[in-house]
Amino acid sequence: xxxxxxxxxxxxxxxxxxxxxxxxxxxxxxxxxxxxxxxxxxxxxxxxxxxxxxxxxxxxxxxxxxxxxxxxxxxxxxxxxxxxxxxxxxxxxxxxxxxxxxxxxxxxxxxxxxxxxxxxxxxxxxxxxxxxxxxxxxxxxxxxxxxxxxxxxxxxxxxxxxxxxxxxxxxxxxxxxxxxxxxxxxxxxxxxxxxxxxxxxxxxxxxxxxxxxxxxxxxxxxxxxxxxxxxxxxxxxxxxxxxxxxxxxxxxxxxxxxxxxxxxxxxxxxxxxxxxxxxxxxxxxxxxxxxxxxxxxxxxxxxxxxxxxxxxxxxxxxxxxxxxxxxxxxxxxxxxxxxxxxxxxxxxxxxxxxxxxxxxxxxxxxxxxxxxxxxxxxxxx
Ligand SMILES: NC(=O)c1ccc[n+]([C@@H]2O[C@H](COP(=O)([O-])OP(=O)(O)OC[C@H]3O[C@@H](n4cnc5c(N)ncnc54)[C@H](OP(=O)(O)O)[C@@H]3O)[C@@H](O)[C@H]2O)c1
Numbered sequence: 001x002x003x004x005x006x007x008x009x010x011x012x013x014x015x016x017x018x019x020x021x022x023x024x025x026x027x028x029x030x031x032x033x034x035x036x037x038x039x040x041x042x043x044x045x046x047x048x049x050x051x052x053x054x055x056x057x058x059x060x061x062x063x064x065x066x067x068x069x070x071x072x073x074x075x076x077x078x079x080x081x082x083x084x085x086x087x088x089x090x091x092x093x094x095x096x097x098x099x100x101x102x103x104x105x106x107x108x109x110x111x112x113x114x115x116x117x118x119x120x121x122x123x124x125x126x127x128x129x130x131x132x133x134x135x136x137x138x139x140x141x142x143x144x145x146x147x148x149x150x151x152x153x154x155x156x157x158x159x160x161x162x163x164x165x166x167x168x169x170x171x172x173x174x175x176x177x178x179x180x181x182x183x184x185x186x187x188x189x190x191x192x193x194x195x196x197x198x199x200x201x202x203x204x205x206x207x208x209x210x211x212x213x214x215x216x217x218x219x220x221x222x223x224x225x226x227x228x229x230x231x232x233x234x235x236x237x238x239x240x241x242x243x244x245x246x247x248x249x250x251x252x253x254x255x256x257x258x259x260x261x262x263x264x265x266x267x268x269x270x271x272x273x274x275x276x277x278x279x280x281x282x283x284x285x286x287x288x289x290x291x292x293x294x295x296x297x298x299x300x301x302x303x304x305x306x307x308x309x310x311x312x313x314x315x316x317x318x319x320x321x322x323x324x325x326x327x328x329x330x331x332x333x334x335x336x337x338x339x340x341x342x343x344x345x346x347x348x349x350x351x352x353x354x355x356x357x358x359x360x361x362x363x364x365x366x367x368x369x370x371x372x373x374x375x376x377x378x379x380x381x
Contacts, residue, residue, distance in 0.1 A: 001301040004029035004050040006072055007063035008036060011086055011113070014290025015060055015297075016041070025297050028056055047072050051079050058108075058300055060293060061085040070094060077101040077109065082305070084296040086113035086289055088187040089178075095191070095312075096200045102307040109307040110296040115141065115188040118288025119281040120295065121267050125195050126308055132271035134196040138234040138381075141188040143263030143283040144172045144179035145211050145231040149248075150261050152219045153228060159214055171263050171284075182210035182231060182246040189233030193244055196269060197237045198311040205317035207245040207360035213367075213374045214248065218329060221346035222250045222376070228258040229376060241316040245356050248376040250327055255381045319356040326351045326359050330373040332366035350378065 003019065005012050008030050019027050020040060027041040029050050035043045042049070047068075050056055059076040061083060063069045069090050073083050078101065085091060091098060091111045102109035112122045128134060140146050144166055151162040163180070166172035178184045186208050190201045211231055222229045227250040235244040251257045256278055260266045265283030270276045282288035329348030330337075336358060342349040351359075359375055366373035 001025050001057045001297070002028040002055050003058045003060055003297060004031060004056050005041070006031045006047070006059060006061045006069070008032035009062070010286050011062040011289045011293065014286040015062065015293050018287070018290050018294045019297065025301055028053070047075070051075050051081070056081060058082040058084060058297065060297065061087060062293065063087070064089070066090055066093060073098060074101060077105055077107060080105055080107055082108035082300045084108070084110045084293055084300065086111065086293055088114035088184070088191060092187040092190045092203060095194060099307040099309050099312060103310060106305055108300045108305050110300060110304065111191070111308070112296050113289045113292035115191050116265055116267055116279065116281070117143075117283040117285065118292055119265060119267065119279045119283065120292065121279045122192070122195060122308065123295070123299075124279065125192060125269055128269060128271050128274065128277070129196055129198070132273045134237065134269050134271045136234075136236050136270040137189065137192040137196045137268070138232055139267035139278070140230055140257055140260050140265050141233050141267060141283065142179055142185045142231060143265060144176065145185070146260060146265070147171050147263040148180070149211060149214075149229050149231065152214070152216060153223070156216065158216045159211070180210050180212045182208045185231060185233040185246045189235055189244060189246060192233070192267070193235035193242060194312075195308050196235070197242060197315065198309060198313055199242065199315040200312045201242065201244060201315060201317065207247070207319050207356055209247040209360060209363055209375055211248055213372065215329070215374065217347045218327070218374055218376070221327060221348065224346060225250060225378070226253050227251060227378070228253050230257050230260070232257070236322065238321070241318040243319050243322040243356070244317060245319055245322070245360065247356070247360070248374075250376050250378045251381055257381060319360070320358070322356045323353040324356075325353055325378040327376045327378055328359075328373070330366050330371060332369060332371035332373055334362065334365060337362055
C-alpha cells in the first residue's frame with residue numbers, strides 16, 4: 001500500500017518513523033509547508049502531486065485544523081483514496097459529509113487517533129457496538145486539563161502556575177483554549193457518541209464547561225468532600241434522546257477516574273452484556289498517536305474499506321432530564337439560582353439535584369455578565 005503523509009510535524013514525523021522500516025506499507029509522499037531533505041519519500045508542497053497519483057492508495061492527514069485539511073480529505077475521498085486522520089476538530093465538524101463521502105466511494109475513513117491518541121478506543125467502541133447496545137460513553141479525554149487538575153491537587157499550586165508548567169513540558173499549546181475550555185473534549189465525546197450510538201451529533205447542541213475559571217479554593221473544597229476534580233466528557237443514549245455534555249466533575253476518590261494522573265486518559269463505555277469497559281493510556285504524544293495512526297494504516301491495508309459509521313440516525317439532544325448536584329462558586333445570581341435549594345459550602349454552594357441544561361445556562365449567563373462562575377458536577381460514576 002502506498003501512503004502519503006500530509007503534515008510533517010509532531011505526529012507526521014512519528015508516522016514516517018514507524019512506517020519507514022515496514023515492507024508492507026510504503027510512504028510515497030510527505031507533504032508539508034516546506035520541502036524536507038533526506039527522506040526516503042518524495043517531499044512535496046503541492047497536494048495535486050498526491051491526489052493525481054493513482055498509485056497512492058491512502059492519505060494520512062496530520063496537518064490539523066479545518067482548512068486546508070478539509071479540502072485535502074474531501075478531494076482524496078472523491079478520488080477513491082482511503083483517508084486516515086487524527087484530526088478530531090475536522091471530523092467532528094464535517095462528520096456526516098465525510099462519512100457519506102467515504103461510504104459512497106467505497107473507501108476507508110479512519111480516525112482512531114483522534115480520540116484517545118495512543119489508546120485503541122474508537123476501534124474497540126466500534127467492535128462493541130456491533131453486538132451490544134451501548135448506553136454510555138464517558139471519561140477523561142484531554143491530557144492537558146488532566147495534567148493541570150492533577151498538579152493542582154498534588155502540588156497545591158494555582159491554575160496559572162500549573163498551566164505554565166504544562167506549556168513548558170509541551171503538554172499544552174501556547175493558546176490553551178481548546179484544552180481548558182473543554183472544546184477538545186467536546187470533539188472527542190461527540191465522535192465517541194456518534195460511533196457508539198450510530199448517530200450524528202451537532203457540537204453546538206452540547207453543553208460545555210471547562211476548567212479555565214477553577215481556583216485552588218475549588219480544589220480544596222473538592223478534597224474536603226473526599227473527591228477529586230476531573231474534566232469529563234459524558235454521553236448517554238436514553239432511547240428517545242441523547243444527553244451529552246462536558247464539565248468539571250468532583251468524582252469520588254474511590255472512582256477509577258480519580259486515580260488517573262498527569263496527562264493520561266481513561267475512557268469508558270457501558271454496554272449490555274459486557275457492562276463497563278475502560279481504556280487507559282497516553283491520549284497524546286508523537287509516538288503513541290503515530291502508533292494508532294499506523295494501526296489504522298495496517299487495518300486499511302488488510303481490507304477495512306469503510307467509515308466508522310454506516311448508519312447515521314439523527315438524535316434529539318436533551319440535557320434537561322439529566323440531573324445531579326453541583327458545586328458552584330459564583331458572585332452571580334438570577335431568579336433560577338435563587339429558586340433552587342442549596343447550602344453554603346467552602347467559598348461556594350452545593351445545590352440540590354438540578355439539570356445539566358439549567359446549570360450550564362446559569363453558568364453561561366454569569367460569565368456573559370462578566371461575573372465569576374465555576375461549576376462542577378458532583379456524581380457517582
Ligand atoms: N500531537 C499530538 O499528540 C496529537 C494527538 C492526537 C491527535 N493529534 C492531532 O493530529 C493532528 C496533527 O497534530 P500535530 O501535533 O502533529 O501538529 P503539528 O506538530 O503542528 O504538525 C502539523 C504539520 O503540518 C504542517 N502544515 C500546516 N499547514 C499546512 C499546509 N497547509 N500544508 C501542508 N502542511 C501544513 C505544519 O507545518 P508548520 O509547522 O510549518 O506550520 C506541521 O509540520 C491534529 O489534528 C491534532 O489534533 C495530535
